[in-house]
Amino acid sequence: MRESLERLAGLLHKEALQILRDPSALAIAFLLPAILLVIFGYGVTLDPHHVPLAVVVEQPDAITQSFVSALGGTPYFTTETFNTIQAADRAFDAREVSGIIWLRANFARQLTSRGDAPIGVIVNGVDANTARLIEGYLQQTWATWLAARSRAQGRPAGLPVAVEPRVRFNAAVSSRDYLVPGLIAIVMTLTGALLTALVIAREWEHGTLEALMVTRASIREILLAKLLPYFVLGMGGMLATLALAVTLFAVPFRGSLLVLTAASALFLLAALGMGLLISSFARNQFVAGQIAIIVTFLPAFILSGFVFDIGSMPWAVRLITYLVAARYFVAILQSEFLAGNVWSVIVPNALALLLMALIFLGAARLGARKRLD
Amino acid sequence: MPAAGESPAALRLEKVSHAFVSARRTATALREVSADAARGTVTGVIGPDGAGKTTLLRLAAGLLKVQSGRIEVLGIDVARDPDQARRRLGYMPQRFGLYEDLTVRENLDLYAKVQNVPAAQRHRRGGELLHMTGLEPFLGRLAGRLSGGMKQKLGLACTLVRVPELLLLDEPTVGVDPVSRRELWEIIDHLVHTEQLTVMVSTSYLDEAERCQRVLLLHEGRLVAATDPASFTARSTGRSFHVSAAGIGKRQLQEQLARTPGVIDATIQGAFVRIVTAPGAQPPADSLAALAAPLSVVAVPPRFEDSFVAQIKQVSAPPPPNTPAIATGGTRSEEEASAAMTRREGRAPSTTDEAVIFADRLTRRFGDFVAVDAISFQVRRGEIFGLLGANGAGKSTTFRMLCGLLPASDGTLRVAGYDLRHAAASARGRIGYMAQKFSLYADLSVAENLRFFASAYRLHGAQRSARIDWALEEFVLGPYLDVVSRDLPLGYKQRLALACALMHAPEILFLDEPTSGVDPLARREFWLRINALAESGVTVLVTTHFMEEAEYCDRLAILAQGRVLAAGDPESLKARARTAAQPQPTMEDAFIALLEAAAAPQAA
Amino acid sequence: MWRAVFALIIKELLAVLKDPKSRMVLIVPPLLQLIVFGYAATFALNRVPIAVYNQDHSQASRDLIARFTGSRIFTQVAALNSARQINPLIDSRKVDLVLSIDRRFTRDLLTHRPAPVQLIVDGRDSNTALIVLGYANSIITSFSLHWLRSHGEPPPPAVLDIRAQYNPTLSSRWFIVPGIIALLTQVVTLMVVGLSVAREREAGTFDQLLVTPFTPGEILLGKALPGLLIGTVEASVIILAAVLWFHVPLRGSLFALYLGIFLFVAAVIGIGLMISSIAVTQQQALLGAFLFMVPSIILSGFATPIANMPAVIRKLTWINPMRHILIVVRGVFLEGATARAFIPEYAAMAAIAAVSLFAAGWLFRRRTY
Structure with a gap:
């Protein structure tokens, strides 16, 4: 036992020295996460605001004026007035505006006489998601405008049904608050799987593993000596991302640090297991890197619920997502940050992570032998 | 002392066979090899490339699964209990896995801890090893920054932090310069002496094999001979001769002798050609009577190498005598031949005084470090000029500057009248270049490589196909036409590399360590071709650290620490090292003597 | 060359x-x-799990619910009978949306008062939340327009006529x-x-x-x-x-x-x-x-x-x-x-x-x- 610990200590010391001296390890462990965090924190948001709309009012009067100012009064839209629909069309085709609001010549007359006056709306449907969000905002603005008009005229209601939306956990519906927590899963995948697979492949390439194999160090010690340092590195990355998310980007954190740490540890073990497993059959860095990106990094991005809703995917793809460890972790992350300790989310997902960690680590242990063939 | 009941052999192999199975083919590496190594002895494993040396050592170290047969290490069945066996053996792979971003001390400490050397012993043992390997001054240096020789010594030190009972070394001296080689062997000998170590070492240096108590000769996976070096050498008694002939150049003579039936081997040695005849062949004087010139044939005592070559050639069918016909140009198309001839017209096929390669006070600095320090030399047309030196002496840097791959910091250089770095691209069409690692496109087939390099040298149309045909015939590459270069045997890779470098019949040929890692037989064949080229007027610049290859050079320069230590022809350099104790110094002796002499004034 | x-x-x-x-x-x-x-x-949603808390057991409220369950986008997975059940369902991510219809729904409709309908949505995935709200809004709007028409009420003075250029089905x-x-x-x-x-x-x-x-x-x-x-x-x-x-x-x-x-x-x-x-x-x-x-x-x-x-x-x-x-x-x-x-x-x-x-x-x- 004492001998084993001594060997482990020697290997750990070596690993620590290597991490500190290898620029590419540091680049993957710190530079890449920092770039991702900055991009997602500052650059990427799914929420449209100040969407440029062309407004064509063929016969301006007080009524059309009130609708246009209702549009401009929201943070969602900025309006630009065009005299003819042709001019607006040109701006639309040149992608200068994302939509056209077209109030025809008889708009006010129809509105006051028999109602049902059409507000022509053309949105650019190329970016379907944004188009759908713009539609939603427009409907909301329209309903508010109707209600305000009815109230002003002393009539009972604009529309018979009044919708009272209530958004739980993310009242501002900010996409940053939901993307940045998920980023932790991506960052930990990079250190856990990609970096680990790369460093072990490097040991194969340099022949250092062959030399270690004939020493007294057991395969368990060799694996453990890889796991522990990258575990520390991964947890460090998690805590750094958490700190930056909360301080720099003001993402709320409503859960408990303890739960988050425990869940992260489970996920990291699963990711490390995958990294070890990849490196047990990919013995050069190029192949190991490729495989790690394809089977860990991309799925963590696309198939984890990080950006895209899993429930809406076709069933075959949905089945695959059950094999993606990041899926379970992203669910926990989003709850921990925005909701708090929701045990009904945490417990099943944590159990799934535990299972995956056991499977991957177990497979890596079985796959590793102190032999070259 | 072996305990009672324990097997006296430190390593015992019984009918060990091993095959590597891949999707495409099955390669048999070992066929029913049975041998053993007695305790406290050094056993050498020799044989051509691909003979199965590495597989044998890896099997013994428990790194490969024993497929058939039985291997016992110190009485332990390796297949059954590899961990127990590993606790008592040390193994150093061909490229020892040093952590290049760790320092010498850190590497040593790591292996000490991993091998559970008690802290008290660790210090003493580490100190001893560092002293023995001469690495004390470099404790804080990163292993990646050590020279090749120092890396190997550090690797050996790491293997020896805990004294094993059986030490397995896989080609520990490949790419290591003669001085470091000598030092490595001194360490091994010392350990065998003081610590009762059993050593099994594979090597492609035959002089190293001679230092062993026993040699195992492997060929194509079979154990061909297992005996002590002296009796192995004695196998070719009465078959080794020195031949010389008045009026015929040594190269021409060698070429003719090599083609003579009954002669197994012909090499240039000093002023003579050394030949080995087939067993039972006629005395050479008779068989050589056909040669015009009067020959002087003197029987000489056999060397280890003679038996090695004879033994290998005996068991393998002799390859078709592919006579280097570069000089005659017999197989070239008319057009091509005339193109080549116009270039060489009016030039005697021997050396002239015209300097084709010219370096004057050539200097290269990397930061503060002066890699090449004001080197000057000249190479005449048709000459084979060698650059010799230890690792880090500045050979490669000089070489790269001459080829235009690296700018010189200072000094002038001319190759065929140009500085290749600044000359028009077409000037490079006059040189051929063969890099150390046979830098061909590994994924391309032989034919594709040839076609590419023919186009690279601006050949096209009929001329291009004629040259490719020439290369296929000349280097017997025909059967391998569609084989992917990666899968070629090492010797053929080397042939292909040379064929590509000669595609355009260059005037000057640059060869960077052309025979590194190649077995003695392939080396011989290679030099035969180079000889023929030189005979036809091609100027050859070659770097090497095989000292016996210096014998093939007309003149050579020995480099150390970026300076020319000595220059001249092989005989005169050897003569400098002649002492009473060493009346017949080898090139290696001369080299080491020169280095020691150079170091002495500094030390004083 | x-x-x-x-x-x-x-x-x-x-x-x-x-x-x-x-x-x-x-x-x-x-x-x-x-x-x-x-x-x-894909950002498009389908089979979004929803729960319904219907306190107004009337034809009107059932009509509204049918419009939700009849759409490709929503699938009803639970019917609630207490307001306390809402939050746990959302929190455990069993549903993305809870449609809560007030007790006064039909009464308010008939008396021309705004009939309240609550949409409780999980904001953890903000994009999904917004899209879900958008879909729900348009269902309710079309219900409203239909209701006005079928009860002989005057239509709202102006209606949106949205067309998505280039990608009509978004x-x-x-x-x-x-x-x-x-x-x-x-x-x-x-x-x-x-x-x-x-x-x-x-x-x-x-x-x-x-x-x-x-x-x-x-x-x-x-x-x-x-x-x-x-x-x-x-x-x-x-x-x-x-x-x-x-x-x-x-x-x-x-x-x-x-x-x-x-x-x-x-x-x-x-x-x-x-x-x-x-x-x-x-x-x-x-x-x-x-x-x-x-x-x-x-x-x-x-x-x-x-x-x-x-x-x-x-x-x-x-x-x-x-x-x-x-x-x-x-x-x-x-x-x-x-x-x-x-x-x-x-x-x-x-x-x-x-x-x-x-x-x-x-x-x-x-x-x-």
């Missing part, structure tokens, strides 16, 4: 196609990504799949070109090339042209898959599309060669390519609109060739645009290509000669 470049191109193509590793890079990841992105990367796949063309073309070209010089350096063949009569310009061309060929072929394969497999309409001119792809691949090759001439090992080249690719994809408008980004970053995306090709590809596919519409994008990509190729040439000469 062209004969020499041709020989280099043949060599390069053979080297890429015969090496199982680089063949894998060309075939496996693009295929996987095409499938995964094509099917998985199919997310029509948006994502053309983007994949740009994405995969970039990944493959960058991998092939970015690693090629480093691979030759590691194998030692680069020195061998340099001592032959090739000029640096020829060597550079010999690296760039195969990349152009491979990139264009890769793009064509995915274009075919987009049209034939994913049925995305290709409405515009092929000339406009291929002019864009040509300039885009040229720009990516320039960047790839820059990485290649700086990197010494394949490992470094791989890392360099990765460090360039991740921001370039995220900041291209591939999944998240550029218009939503802060002004500084929006300006920065002008140097990102993928931003421009995405506009061209989506414009040609969905908007049916012709080359004239993309002059700014062409100009930008040509400029990026010119600068990066020039810089690559300069770095290349500096590193080798």
